[in-house]
Ligand code: SF4
């Protein structure tokens with residue numbers, strides 16, 4: 327499990343204007359990938375563990391989560 331910073335490439339994006347910092351995406355991620363940053367916006371802290379399962383975007387009540395380009399490793 328490697329730690330990532332907010333500035334490293336992330337294939338899941340979070341819309342700061344829509345996010346209400348409810349933590350649901352963090353709680354429901356089956357791989358425990360996400361954490362809230364100090365500003366209350368999620369980021370992929372352990373992105374190497376992501377399964378690209380789409381649970382985070384499904385569970386978000388505000389439609390703030392978007393899965394971007396599929397990582398090359400699972401294309
Ligand atoms: S796609 Fe799945 S594994 Fe990846 S961050 Fe979202 S909920 Fe977690």
Ligand code: SF4
Nearest residue numbers: 345346348349351386
């Ligand atoms: S579930 Fe959506 S609104 Fe809640 S913290 Fe995650 S991105 Fe923000």
